[in-house]
Amino acid sequence: MLIIRTKYLPPSRNYSAINLFGVFFVHPDVQVNKRLINHESIHTAQMRELLYLPFYIIYLVEWLIRLFLKGNAYFNISFEREAYKNESNYDYLEQRKHYSWTKYLRMKNGAKRPKPRKRFRRKLNKKY
Ligand SMILES: [Zn+2]
Secondary structure, three states, rough: OOEEEEOOOOOOOOOOOEEOOOOEEOOOOOOOOHHEEEEEEEEHHHHHHHOHHHHHHHHHHHHHHHHOOOOOHHHHHHHHHHHHHHHHOOOHHHHHOOOOHHHHHOOOOOOOOOOOOOOOHHHOOOOO
């Protein structure tokens, strides 16, 4: 992955990095670590299977729609959900099936944390 350090991209200081057609632009002060590279590599895989341009169109449309829905619009974009959920799994891209991001389209809006494990839930429901 080609990494270019520039103060001009992303244009907003609120974001530390942007992936444009598989080229990764980061602000000069941002620490590029394995997890960040994995996150951006997941986006590159999403872009490739959508032949790049449709990725940006879907990304923008989904973000615009989610602005009116519950939760943080950016974190709820299906592409971001997939990338954030799997950025610490360094084998993810080897196991990932094409169009996996579509599974994240239907997730309940605003839901960021997975449900507690079954055993834990049972314990919570126990009557004393
Ligand atoms: Zn991202």
